[in-house]
Amino acid sequence: MLDKNGIARTIARELRDGYYVNLGIGIPTLVANFIPEGMDVQLQSENGLLGMGPFPWEGEEDPDLINAGKQTITTLPGSVFFDSAMSFGMIRAGKVDLTVLGAMEVSQNGDIANWKIPGKMVKGMGGAMDLVASARHIVVAMQHVNKAGESKLLPACTLPLTGLACVQKVVTELGVFGFDPQGFVLLERAPGVGVEHIKSHTLGFLTAHGSEPEITWP
Amino acid sequence: MLDKNGIARTIARELRDGYYVNLGIGIPTLVANFIPEGMDVQLQSENGLLGMGPFPWEGEEDPDLINAGKQTITTLPGSVFFDSAMSFGMIRAGKVDLTVLGAMEVSQNGDIANWKIPGKMVKGMGGAMDLVASARHIVVAMQHVNKAGESKLLPACTLPLTGLACVQKVVTELGVFGFDPQGFVLLERAPGVGVEHIKSHTLGFLTAHGSEPEITWP
Amino acid sequence: MNKVFTDALSALHDLQDGTTLMLGGFGLCGIPEHCISALVQKGVRNLTCISNNAGVDDFGLGLLLQNHQIRKMIASYVGENAEFERQLLSGELEVELIPQGTLATRCLAAGYGMPAIYTPAGYGTEVAEGKETRVFGDKTYLLETAFEADYALVKAWKGDRLGNLVFRATSRNFNPLMAMAGKITIAEVEELVEPGDLDPDHIHVPGIYVHRIFVGTNYEKRIEQRTVRARS
Amino acid sequence: MNKVFTDALSALHDLQDGTTLMLGGFGLCGIPEHCISALVQKGVRNLTCISNNAGVDDFGLGLLLQNHQIRKMIASYVGENAEFERQLLSGELEVELIPQGTLATRCLAAGYGMPAIYTPAGYGTEVAEGKETRVFGDKTYLLETAFEADYALVKAWKGDRLGNLVFRATSRNFNPLMAMAGKITIAEVEELVEPGDLDPDHIHVPGIYVHRIFVGTNYEKRIEQRTVRARS
Numbered sequence: 001m002l003d004k005n006g007i008a009r010t011i012a013r014e015l016r017d018g019y020y021v022n023l024g025i026g027i028p029t030l031v032a033n034f035i036p037e038g039m040d041v042q043l044q045s046e047n048g049l050l051g052m053g054p055f056p057w058e059g060e061e062d063p064d065l066i067n068a069g070k071q072t073i074t075t076l077p078g079s080v081f082f083d084s085a086m087s088f089g090m091i092r093a094g095k096v097d098l099t100v101l102g103a104m105e106v107s108q109n110g111d112i113a114n115w116k117i118p119g120k121m122v123k124g125m126g127g128a129m130d131l132v133a134s135a136r137h138i139v140v141a142m143q144h145v146n147k148a149g150e151s152k153l154l155p156a157c158t159l160p161l162t163g164l165a166c167v168q169k170v171v172t173e174l175g176v177f178g179f180d181p182q183g184f185v186l187l188e189r190a191p192g193v194g195v196e197h198i199k200s201h202t203l204g205f206l207t208a209h210g211s212e213p214e215i216t217w218p
Numbered sequence: 219m220l221d222k223n224g225i226a227r228t229i230a231r232e233l234r235d236g237y238y239v240n241l242g243i244g245i246p247t248l249v250a251n252f253i254p255e256g257m258d259v260q261l262q263s264e265n266g267l268l269g270m271g272p273f274p275w276e277g278e279e280d281p282d283l284i285n286a287g288k289q290t291i292t293t294l295p296g297s298v299f300f301d302s303a304m305s306f307g308m309i310r311a312g313k314v315d316l317t318v319l320g321a322m323e324v325s326q327n328g329d330i331a332n333w334k335i336p337g338k339m340v341k342g343m344g345g346a347m348d349l350v351a352s353a354r355h356i357v358v359a360m361q362h363v364n365k366a367g368e369s370k371l372l373p374a375c376t377l378p379l380t381g382l383a384c385v386q387k388v389v390t391e392l393g394v395f396g397f398d399p400q401g402f403v404l405l406e407r408a409p410g411v412g413v414e415h416i417k418s419h420t421l422g423f424l425t426a427h428g429s430e431p432e433i434t435w436p
Numbered sequence: 437m438n439k440v441f442t443d444a445l446s447a448l449h450d451l452q453d454g455t456t457l458m459l460g461g462f463g464l465c466g467i468p469e470h471c472i473s474a475l476v477q478k479g480v481r482n483l484t485c486i487s488n489n490a491g492v493d494d495f496g497l498g499l500l501l502q503n504h505q506i507r508k509m510i511a512s513y514v515g516e517n518a519e520f521e522r523q524l525l526s527g528e529l530e531v532e533l534i535p536q537g538t539l540a541t542r543c544l545a546a547g548y549g550m551p552a553i554y555t556p557a558g559y560g561t562e563v564a565e566g567k568e569t570r571v572f573g574d575k576t577y578l579l580e581t582a583f584e585a586d587y588a589l590v591k592a593w594k595g596d597r598l599g600n601l602v603f604r605a606t607s608r609n610f611n612p613l614m615a616m617a618g619k620i621t622i623a624e625v626e627e628l629v630e631p632g633d634l635d636p637d638h639i640h641v642p643g644i645y646v647h648r649i650f651v652g653t654n655y656e657k658r659i660e661q662r663t664v665r666a667r668s
Numbered sequence: 669m670n671k672v673f674t675d676a677l678s679a680l681h682d683l684q685d686g687t688t689l690m691l692g693g694f695g696l697c698g699i700p701e702h703c704i705s706a707l708v709q710k711g712v713r714n715l716t717c718i719s720n721n722a723g724v725d726d727f728g729l730g731l732l733l734q735n736h737q738i739r740k741m742i743a744s745y746v747g748e749n750a751e752f753e754r755q756l757l758s759g760e761l762e763v764e765l766i767p768q769g770t771l772a773t774r775c776l777a778a779g780y781g782m783p784a785i786y787t788p789a790g791y792g793t794e795v796a797e798g799k800e801t802r803v804f805g806d807k808t809y810l811l812e813t814a815f816e817a818d819y820a821l822v823k824a825w826k827g828d829r830l831g832n833l834v835f836r837a838t839s840r841n842f843n844p845l846m847a848m849a850g851k852i853t854i855a856e857v858e859e860l861v862e863p864g865d866l867d868p869d870h871i872h873v874p875g876i877y878v879h880r881i882f883v884g885t886n887y888e889k890r891i892e893q894r895t896v897r898a899r900s
Binding site: 235236238258260262268269293294295296297298299300303304306307308309310311312313314352 | 546547548549550596598630631632634636637643644645
């Protein structure tokens, strides 16, 4: 089983030198902590910043400098500010190499639902619909099951969609999942997690042979 | 009869304090010389400058600083540079209050032709089609007749069009012309020019009573 | 040409009930604090507000909500705002949620005189309901129209009396886009400088887009999520 | 991530015959002089060039024309260029003339991931022939598609090794738009600085759009129309 940091660390293996990456709120944010030493990865924050730095030192918070999660942050040498049209312009033009975001549900054809639960107060989709419609490589970081213990990897999403057939990879506490024309494909198992456990917690069609390797990190 | 400066001076009466103005090449450029003292008029050059200043002093030419006519120019306090998309963005959005440009032909419904003569080398429309399609107030500065002595104010343009039904006013050496549903309307005569002379040089339908005042300048 | 007003109230003097407004800012970052205060003070009602967010209960657009001055919100994320939720559930407030990039690009379209744009955001979701779709290449796009707003209220860092504006850090966000999109654009700035003081290469919004400008004082600039690294 | 190349030839190493190129500049102002020289030196042929102008006989794109390297020009104004005229009349050269704002906006569309835009420019003229029209409000617009270009060759004033670019005065023109539009964008700069040297509030093109960068030396920056006020 992976903890949140394990999920983030697993996703960090997708990073490549020179990548521009957009990390969503929650587990995706943790991916920044696992950027390999010496690898040049630029973080894009869709409110208008490329080259996001760490949180400021206490007392050095700048109210004019926040990320898309509205957290106070810092810049790095080479950072750039821009307006929201350019920010989503570069996203729509496919210039962001990797987008990592959370989800409530993912379907076996790669649909994602992560913005609205009918009957609950809707806060809005923010930039999620733009990101999933446009990013070149979309990885979902989420728990495998919801609080009721039900699989979040489904034959079809039951919640209102955020985007269609856009997710390329899902990383949960149980493993790493890709897609083929039939549905989910187990790529790697979390350390100590057996294929039967994964199958029994996955409602969507899952190809899994049992021979999938355990996740390792460099 | 007006000379080129007289035409420019006549058009300069259209200027109002706070106007943003785009002046085409040729006679329109001369309008800048007749901006009334104390009136704040900003000149837009569609290659990416708002607040165009005069030509540089000899020896102070900057190759990075030209106008849409490719002439070396200067800036003024408060000038702004921008890219070509923003330049035509502000034009298309109707932010330019007045556009003055030359023409080969104007038709009685306000069509303009000023970019192409079939059989001759075509240089291109540059920004003219964008300007005439979008400017809020378009004034044409031109000679009343062509080199063959034929009227350039026509029932319909014979040359390929630059824009449809867009001209609001025409100023020639003979007078100032507006438009009504029938066609051209003589608004003012050039000093010393009789209405019969104007009528005989105008091929498009022209409403002219003879009582139109002579042009005066403030 | 005098675009300079003494304060927010005078700059907003002709703003009436029922107006459609754009308000810059992302969260509480770069919001036109003084324009919002003036709207509260004027008590104009039945406003349609286009803004990425809706403020918090006691700051930003939350102040207008508390005062029941907003009829409709067009936003991408309305966040934590109890009064907002109450008014929405009671039917007092109409809300249209749209993708953030769509919001930004519909502003850009207005400022650049483009009547509509195509974006893939929201295709296949309920956002696409009733909207025209079109395939370009191997992708389906939604047709989204340019915003029409009577007023745009924006906050810049510096401006000059010709209306040229410069923004600072991520407080830029929607501000330049809305400044370009408003029929009447009112900019509040932290510092009003003389024409020529701003570098002409580095002005974010040319004055041609800005109709009124005033200096705001004592900006509160409230921080929504103060995240820090503790000093060791 | 190393985007820095030693010179134009190495930056253009993989550019092949038959490529579609965008080239920044307005007239001779802000043209990528060194990239053009490298194209001449490489001798690549059958190029499609998207550029507002076509240079003059012995400078700018005129150098490629003289060398018969251009198959097709997409431009708004081709100006004074005798060789251009000769090749056009002889049928060696294909030319597509489009309105300048349409040219700029089709670049913007590419850089912003918008497959097409609507513009009123050219409606009712021969530019509109074969193009889809659509009425929005009381105005008719043409649908114009985003450009697709294999390479964009641009000239900036300063840049850093992350590819961030800053332009100077009216040499900005089409350069930032094309930089954003190219599948592979190559920027030549007068000065290469370290990341952090450029003010993050005032970068015109973020490095995410720029793939290769090199320093050009001894810029000629030829002036097309030297207009001056005589000193009295």
